[in-house]
Every structure is written in structure tokens, then in C-alpha cells.
Amino acid sequence: xxxxxxxxxxxxxxxxxxxxxxxxxxxxxxxxxxxxxxxxxxxxxxxxxxxxxxxxxxxxxxxxxxxxxxxxxxxxxxxxxxxxxxxxxxxxxxxxxxxxxxxxxxxxxxxxxxxxxxxxxxxxxxxxxxxxxxxxxxxxxxxxxxxxxxxxxxxxxxxxxxxxxxxxxxxxxxxxxxxxxxxxxxxxxxxxxxxxxxxxxxxxxxxxxxxxxxxxxxxxxxxxxxxxxxxxxxxxxxxxxxxxxxxxxxxxxxxxxxxxxxxxxxxxxxxxxxxxxxxxxxxxxxxxxxxxxxxxxxxxxxxxxxxxxxxxxxxxxxxxxxxxxxx
Numbered sequence: 001x002x003x004x005x006x007x008x009x010x011x012x013x014x015x016x017x018x019x020x021x022x023x024x025x026x027x028x029x030x031x032x033x034x035x036x037x038x039x040x041x042x043x044x045x046x047x048x049x050x051x052x053x054x055x056x057x058x059x060x061x062x063x064x065x066x067x068x069x070x071x072x073x074x075x076x077x078x079x080x081x082x083x084x085x086x087x088x089x090x091x092x093x094x095x096x097x098x099x100x101x102x103x104x105x106x107x108x109x110x111x112x113x114x115x116x117x118x119x120x121x122x123x124x125x126x127x128x129x130x131x132x133x134x135x136x137x138x139x140x141x142x143x144x145x146x147x148x149x150x151x152x153x154x155x156x157x158x159x160x161x162x163x164x165x166x167x168x169x170x171x172x173x174x175x176x177x178x179x180x181x182x183x184x185x186x187x188x189x190x191x192x193x194x195x196x197x198x199x200x201x202x203x204x205x206x207x208x209x210x211x212x213x214x215x216x217x218x219x220x221x222x223x224x225x226x227x228x229x230x231x232x233x234x235x236x237x238x239x240x241x242x243x244x245x246x247x248x249x250x251x252x253x254x255x256x257x258x259x260x261x262x263x264x265x266x267x268x269x270x271x272x273x274x275x276x277x278x279x280x281x282x283x284x285x286x287x288x289x290x291x292x293x294x295x296x297x298x299x300x301x302x303x304x305x306x307x308x309x310x311x312x313x314x315x316x317x318x319x320x321x322x323x324x325x326x327x
Contacts, residue, residue, distance in 0.1 A: 034251050041310045048307040052200055055207045062210050070206065073106060073215040074154060076163045079126040081152040082136065083110070084144070089121045094139065101135045102127040106215055108284045122284075124215075129153040166221040173228050174199075181232065190239045193311040197303040198231040204303075205295040219285045223292040230268065230296060234261035234304045242312050250316050254309060261304065269297040 037044075063069055074081050095107045103126040110120040125132055129151055133144055142148075177198065182191045202224055209216060238257040242250060276290035 030255070034255075037313075038251070041313055044306050045310045048200065048303055051204060051302070055204050058207055058211070059203075070210060071213065071215040072163070073217045074124045074126065075218045076160075076216070076221075077104075077126060078154050078160070079104070079124065080129045080132045081154075082123045082132060082144075083120055083150045084123065084136070084140070085120045085148050086140070087118050087120070089118075089140075091121055094121065094123070097139050098123065098125070098135065102132060110283075162218065163221075166218065166225075170221070170225050170228070173225055177228055177232060181236070184236065185239060185243065187243075189315045190243060190312060193308045193315075194232060194235040194239055197235045197300070197308045198228055200303045200307065201231040201296050201299045202227055204299045205292055208295050209292065214288065214291070217285060217288060220288045220292055223289040224296075227293060227296040230293070231300050231303075234265055234300065235308050237261050237264075238304060238308060239312055242316055250313060250320070254313060258305060258309075262301070265297055265301055265304075269294060272297065 059069065091107045091109055095105060098105045098107075106124040108122040108124070109118050110122060111118050123132070123136065127135075133151065137144055144151075178191075178195050181194045185191045185194075205227065206224070209220075214220075238254070238261060241257040242253045247253070248256070272290050272293045276287065276294055279286050279290070
């Protein structure tokens with residue numbers, strides 16, 4: 001069924017009623033959302049504010065309990081890592097046996113990428129290498145050799161130095177990112193909003209990793225370093241278009257930024273989630289990298305489209321009001 005609408009030349013244009021209604025519904029929804037956002041955008045800041053305050057409270061409690069801000073694996077604390085080539089080891093039973101005999105034990109499985117079959121087990125502990133070998137041989141009832149196992153030992157001082165260097169790298173990356181943002185916008189409020197959103201993405205992701213009890217490796221620290229770069233993309237896009245876009249109202253520029261930005265974020269998120277579930281199940285290192293990236297991108301949606309958009313809109317409307325008063 002269709003109706004005919006007259007054009008300026010008095011010709012008849014055939015427009016499907018279904019398409020017309022769909023377009024009207026989208027426009028009505030857009031206008032309703034704009035009215036809601038105009039009324040409540042300041043209140044929406046409470047959601048990320050509660051999340052960040054809760055994250056700081058939890059991190060304070062965590063540090064008080066553990067004396068550190070993260071759970072570290074042996075690549076960051078120092079210790080022994082043993083790979084045992086045995087597909088018949090029950091990881092849960094092995095961990096129960098080792099927990100009372102070795103210091104700070106962590107067990108990881110290595111599986112075949114295509115079949116999912118267990119191929120080996122990795123044992124990580126802070127205990128010394130020879131003592132760890134002795135305890136494992138007692139459990140396995142056979143001697144561990146270069147053929148059926150491999151041992152790696154990292155000193156605590158070396159791991160500590162490496163961890164400090166990684167933290168310095170993150171700090172330098174964050175400072176350089178902040179400088180670039182300030183140079184780009186040359187204004188304190190928009191720049192601070194972008195930097196705060198990037199910090200919140202990283203900090204909230206770290207809190208969730210602690211809640212899940214996941215030991216962060218050197219690869220995990222590198223993933224946090226990558227997350228800083230991912231976090232600022234949509235924030236810079238939003239701030240640039242709202243403050244320098246020029247065309248349309250502030251709401252129009254925000255809406256256009258959202259369509260582009262959410263597409264970018266969701267595309268990256270779905271790719272990371274696919275890798276997390278397909279490849280991550282066979283490698284704990286890859287699982288940790290993709291998990292950190294996925295959590296960071298999820299928090300980026302909150303911190304960009306609730307935190308940053310509200311601050312930028314508040315700032316742009318105030319600036320517009322001042323200009324109107326001068327004129």
C-alpha cells in the first residue's frame with residue numbers, strides 16, 4: 001500500500017507507507033531521547049561517578065588486604081614456572097596437593113587449539129626451582145626431565161625491576177597522551193574530560209581483574225598500555241565534533257558523533273570478544289590480553305557516552321550561553 005505526495009513540480013512521488021512510518025518513528029524516538037537527555041544529562045553523570053568512587057573504595061580495601069594494587073603472576077613477582085607435558089593431569093587435584101607445600105601456587109592448562117584437548121599443565125609458584133621439582137615428582141610418581149617438562153626461574157629482583165619499567169612505560173604513555181589532548185583542544189575542561197575517561201576505563205578494568213582474582217602477567221600490563229590508546233579514540237572524536245564541528249545544534253553533533261563512535265567501539269569489541277572465546281580458551285596469556293581489552297571497551301562506552309558527553313555538553317551549552325549574552 002502506498003500514498004502519493006506532491007513535489008514542488010506537482011509531480012507524484014510514490015512513497016511506501018511502511019518506510020514513511022518507520023522514518024517517523026525513528027525521528028520521534030530521536031526527539032524524545034533529546035528531550036530526555038537535555039533534562040537529565042547532568043544527573044546521568046552520577047552513574048560513572050558512583051562507579052569510580054566504588055572502584056577507589058574497593059582498591060583501597062584491596063591494597064589494605066594484599067599490600068599491592070594487583071594480583072601478579074610469577075613474571076612480575078619472581079618464582080618458578082614449570083610446564084609439564086602430560087595430558088592426564090587433573091589440575092584441580094594438583095593444585096589442592098601443591099597449595100599446602102608450595103608458596104602461592106597457580107595452575108594453568110594448555111590445550112589443543114582445534115580439539116580443546118589438554119596437552120600440558122603450567123605450574124607457577126614463588127618457591128625455589130629444585131624444591132618445586134621435588135614436590136612435583138612426589139605427586140606425579142615419576143622423574144621430571146627435559147623431555148617431559150621445562151623449568152623457568154625468574155629472580156624476584158629482576159621481576160620487580162621489569163614490573164617497575166612497565167609501570168613507567170604506562171605512566172609515560174598516559175602523560176604523552178594527556179599532552180597531545182591538551183595541545184589538540186587548548187582548553188582545560190574538554191581536555192580533562194578526555195583524560196579522565198581514559199583513566200576511568202583503565203582503572204575500572206583493573207578493579208574488575210582484581211575482583212575476578214586474575215593474576216596479571218607482563219602481557220596483561222602491555223594490554224593496559226594498549227587500552228590507553230583505544231580509550232581516547234571515541235572521546236577525541238566526540239569532543240572534536242561538538243566543539244569544532246560547526247554544523248547543526250550541539251545535540252545534532254553529539255548524535256552524529258555517537259553513531260560513528262559507537263560503531264567504532266562495537267566493531268572493536270566484537271572482534272576482541274570473538275578472539276577471547278575462540279583463541280583465549282587455549283592460551284591464558286591471550287585470554288588475559290583479550291579480557292582486559294574487552295572490559296576496557298565496555299567501560300569506554302560508559303565513560304564516553306555518559307561521562308564525557310555530559311561534561312562536553314555542559315561545557316558547550318555554557319559557552320554558547322555566554323556568547324548569546326554578549327551578542
